[in-house]
Amino acid sequence: MTDYGHELRFGTFLPAEAATAGETLRLAVLTEELGLDLASVQDHPYQARFLDAWTLLSFIAARTSRLTVFPNVANLPLRPPAVLARAAAGLDVLTGGRVELGLGAGAFWDAIAGMGAEVLTPGASIEALEEAVRVIRALWSDERSARFDGAHYRLRGAHPGPPAAHPIGIWIGGVKPRMLRLVGRVADGWLPSAPYVPPPQLAEANRRIDEAATGAGRDPKDVRRLYNIVAGQAPLDGPVEQWAPQLADLALGEGISTFILMVQAGGGAELRRFAEDVAPRVRDLVAAGRGGAAGAGGRGADAGATIEGASPGITVWDEAQRPSGPVDEVPLTAAERASGQHLVDVHDHLRQELEQLRDLVGQVAAGTMDVGAARSMINTMTMRQNSWTLGTYCESYCRVVTTHHTLEDVQLFPRLRAADPRLVPVVDRLEAEHHVIADVLERVDTALVAMVSRPDGIGEVGKAVELLRDTLLSHLAYEERELVGPLGRLRVF
Structure with a gap:
């Protein structure tokens, strides 16, 4: 059981279909109005039905004033890392520090090949991802020039900049053991989806990440644990009343500190319930579990108090x-x-x-x-x-x-x-x-x-x-x- 102590954050995974672009923007604005922290979209450039992820994220950022935006996750084989670094830093400057970078090794390789990119073996794609992280960080550095000579990517005196408005996190999506070890070595966050990594599998995945982080001389706390979740599937597979305790359990027991709700077009009511009923309750339960006072947003502000013997009007009925x-x-x-x-x-x-x-x-x-x-x-x-x-x-x-x-x-x-x-x-x-x-x-x-x-x-x-x-x-x-x-x-x- 591990609680890495990170601040809780809540957000949305929004639809990317061009046909419902107006609804996506409405849901993004609603995400901010309801007090959530982040909005994200998937990145599948080969999918003709989808808007380009960075274009959509930029539009969402322009329509909001507080919301952090990020790709969930960027398709590396079709996003050269040097250009991706510039795109993320540039949008971070324009938004005043509201960008993070979700990054993936790639999937659906036939479709990727159809867009003209090279097809990599699973092992090579992970090597390329690790190199890409180094390239991106080099171009976010304050060095005068960046050089890197890898098997997949190279920098030959590229000038870093413009500097991002804040330290952008690199959150890697991946579930296999080798990917988890990579997360532990180099990533700022791990971003799995519940349908692929259900709650019972989190402990083993976290163990692999922690061991890799420790082996690389890092503190496992350096890796934020995020989780894409879907209503109707674990951990949101029971009545809504159970959602908050289940998410709080994941925060305190598995170290998950960021919950991203996958929202479909027309899902405003579900989003509102998540933001108004579930998220505040999770914050209260986690605060109580960490030994602090529950916040005012929950149903029981004194719920974390120690129960000692009789309480007037409660323990013993008169x-x-x-x-x-x-x-x-x-x-x-x-x-x-x-x-x-x-x-x-x-x-x-x-x-x-x-x-x-x-x-x-x-x-x-x-x-x-x-x-x-x-x-x-x-x-x-x-x-x-x-x-x-x-x-x-x-x-x-x-x-x-x-x-x-x-x-x-x-x-x-x-x-x-x-x-x-x-x-x-x-x-x-x-x-x-x-x-x-x-x-x-x-x-x-x-x-x-x-x-x-x-x-x-x-x-x-x-x-x-x-x-x-x-x-x-x-x-x-x-x-x-x-x-x-x-x-x-x-x-x-």
């Missing part, structure tokens, strides 16, 4: 403040009891899942199961919901509880109030307790995310889960005591 409803003087029939039994059945499922959660956390705390083994065990659990971390399993449980309470709040409770006014104080109290339990669930969620970067944080997870247990079990018992009878008697469903 029974004296819980109102009681009318007592049924006539015994319920079997059919009437069945209505109330359904509520008990739902509650029993929540109780069972809660005990499974407590047992899992207890094993990790006792040292009889490490977090990796716990994750493997979670893969077999029904409520895993296609997630792949301890944190998101627990978050899934929390979401089920929240969904149950929401259904009661918006459907059941209004009908009970209307059917029997004597139940209004009870229903009001139950609804208020739902809000308190939501806060407790938030504490569990945050403690779990923090544990990713602090393995000794399992103690805080245990405290949070016990707080949930005490609060929830008492609430469920109170709800059954007060509502099983009325549900059968009033037949509100």
